[in-house]
Amino acid sequence: MRLTILILTLFIGGCGSFQPPWESARKMKTDLQAYKSYNLNSEYTVTTGSPMVLARTYKEYIWFKPVSLETIIWNGQTLANDQHGSPYTFTPTYKLDGKNGDYILTAENFYHRAIGIIVFDDGTVPENPVMRIDRKGSMKRYPITPVAYDKKIFEKHFFLEEEKSGQFxxxxxxxxxxxxxxxxxxxxYINDMSRDAFRQSLTYNLDESKEISFKSLKINVLKATNSEITFTIQDDDDLEWLR
Known part of the structure; x- marks a missing residue:
């Protein structure tokens, strides 16, 4: 409903200089994730001086891959690879309200991000999902060919961020x-820099218990010598504290 009102308002008022009214979503990231160097209840053996457990936080960028490269989007152009043979990587440029679509996708090598495609989070599209969003654009929307707004046009994918800023x-x-x-x-570590103030030396007496705990980690020691240790991670509470 909100999107319909915006369309009517801008259509009546005209648009000498087109300014999309939505929140920017360029390089949109997922919520904080946790990478783990282990699987629960799997047996591992490491030598002295090696990490038993390693984990870090990260985020993923969201992007969408076309399901069918034959889909015609604008002026007869399909979603097939561009003239240089590179696949189109569509990323959310604007974020919508979720009722008429979740994102407006663009690709740097598809009309230089001047043409946007409205898409839902599951990869389906609403009716008439194509729009021009450059400075000469308007709120007018165009169909795709074939008209298939009840089918998945895109698949949602993720890739890891390369920037280490804020990573723990x-x-x-x-x-x-x-x-x-x-x-x-x-x-x-923060941003690959050691936090020496948080370094801790830990000791555990195996005569008291073969199960040792640290933060949310519960580790079962199967065998230990001065040169190596064999263990399983029984539980980690999904490392909620790490996030």
Whole structure:
């Protein structure tokens, strides 16, 4: 409804200089994710000085891949690879209200982001999903060919961000055994820089328990010598504290 009102308002008032009224969504990222170096209940063996556990936070960029390269979008041009043979990578440029579409997609090498395609999060599109969104554009919308707004035109994909700004990482390192006591070292990093103030040396007596705990990690020690340790990660509470 809101999108319809905007369309009528701008159509009546004209648009000498087209200014899309929606929130920018360029390089839109997912919520914070956690990469883990392990799987729960899998057996691992590491040598002294090596990380038993490593995990870091990251975000993913959202992009959409065309399902059918034969779909005609604008002036007879299909979604097939561009003239240089590179595939089109459509990313959300604007974010919509979710009722008439979730995003307006553009691709840098598809009319230089001047043509936008309205799409829902599941890859389907509404009726007449194509619009011109450059400075000469308007709120007028155009169909795709074939008309298939009840089918998936795009598949949603993700790729990892390369920028390390704000990334948090930790590692739990095995540092050997003395008698029945094993020694671990906990280290934290921000943007690949060590946070020495948060470094901790940890000791656990295996005579007391083969299960050791640190933060949300529950580790079952199967075998340990001064040169290596064999273990499983029983639980980690999905590393909620890491996020």
């Amino acid at each position: 990482m930790f590692e739990l390192i095995y540092t050997g055994k003395s008698g029945q006591t094993i020694n671990l070292l906990y280290r934290e």
